[in-house]
Amino acid sequence: MTTVVVEGLSKTFRGGKRALKNVSVSVDRGEMVALIGASGSGKSTLIRHVAGLVQADRNDGCKVMVGDRFVQTGGRLTADARDIRRDIGVIFQQFNLVNRLSVLTNVLTGVLGRIPAIRGTLGLFSRDEKIVAMQALARVGIAETARQRASTLSGGQQQRAAIARAMVQGAQIVLADEPIASLDPASAKRVMEALSEINRNDGITVIVSLHQVEYARRYCPRTIALRDGEVAFDGPSEALTHDFLRELYGDASEELVLPDVPERAPRPQIALQPAVAFAGA
Numbered sequence: 001m002t003t004v005v006v007e008g009l010s011k012t013f014r015g016g017k018r019a020l021k022n023v024s025v026s027v028d029r030g031e032m033v034a035l036i037g038a039s040g041s042g043k044s045t046l047i048r049h050v051a052g053l054v055q056a057d058r059n060d061g062c063k064v065m066v067g068d069r070f071v072q073t074g075g076r077l078t079a080d081a082r083d084i085r086r087d088i089g090v091i092f093q094q095f096n097l098v099n100r101l102s103v104l105t106n107v108l109t110g111v112l113g114r115i116p117a118i119r120g121t122l123g124l125f126s127r128d129e130k131i132v133a134m135q136a137l138a139r140v141g142i143a144e145t146a147r148q149r150a151s152t153l154s155g156g157q158q159q160r161a162a163i164a165r166a167m168v169q170g171a172q173i174v175l176a177d178e179p180i181a182s183l184d185p186a187s188a189k190r191v192m193e194a195l196s197e198i199n200r201n202d203g204i205t206v207i208v209s210l211h212q213v214e215y216a217r218r219y220c221p222r223t224i225a226l227r228d229g230e231v232a233f234d235g236p237s238e239a240l241t242h243d244f245l246r247e248l249y250g251d252a253s254e255e256l257v258l259p260d261v262p263e264r265a266p267r268p269q270i271a272l273q274p275a276v277a278f279a280g281a
């Protein structure tokens, strides 16, 4: 079953920058998909459209669906968008948590969309909700930090707390926008493992934008690559080759390419072309 459908999505920012050009992709429920591309290729913009945080260019053919509901159509957010956002956990590169609150309270904010506003405002979380939040923290390996202020966590721990919050939220889909961009390799690995774990064990669909191609290959069976606002590749991550990545990243490619990426692999099954086939469309 398809979880995310994007069709004919174009985005032109004020000032005339065309960040996305007629992008169409779809992601099936339970997939873990990497979104890669050079800086400025449109990864964040695409994620923000799926999350309903940005409106596309006005165009009747444009639609963004999550589950079986429209987040936006024709460049306008739908009345459902707000409701749909409850099913989406969004994790950014940083600033995911409220620094002055405890880690546990941050994780508990995941339930805010589902409890009476007054309880949320007063921070009156039930014992069961706290247990669920503690279990989520344990699953991402940072239960011992529950009482600490969020500001005292390392970057990687903060990202894992944000993943725990998405779990408590009951998110069906997690959109992670460069969650490991500023982390050391050990922390990055733990964050990717936490995302992978909720994907495998809870069936949560994960779309994660990454600068580090090696993590896409290691954790995500499928990769979508953007180049200058267009889909340049959509296929198995193992089909990514040095040649393609060099072309995709230009001058920055040497830092990004994994040593174990084949110099010249068999041609990807779906790939390296402006018009791309979409799995599950």
Ligand SMILES: Nc1ncnc2c1ncn2[C@@H]1O[C@H](COP(=O)(O)OP(=O)(O)OP(=O)(O)O)[C@@H](O)[C@H]1O
Pocket (backbone or CB within 6 Å): 013, 014, 015, 017, 018, 019, 037, 038, 039, 040, 041, 042, 043, 044, 045, 046
């Ligand atoms: N609010 C905005 N106003 C104007 N231009 C924007 C805005 N947001 C993004 N852009 C431009 O749109 C293009 C795509 O940006 P986006 O952030 O989606 O790229 P990205 O692939 O996520 O890049 P990075 O990897 O550096 O985060 C860039 O040229 C960027 O400068």
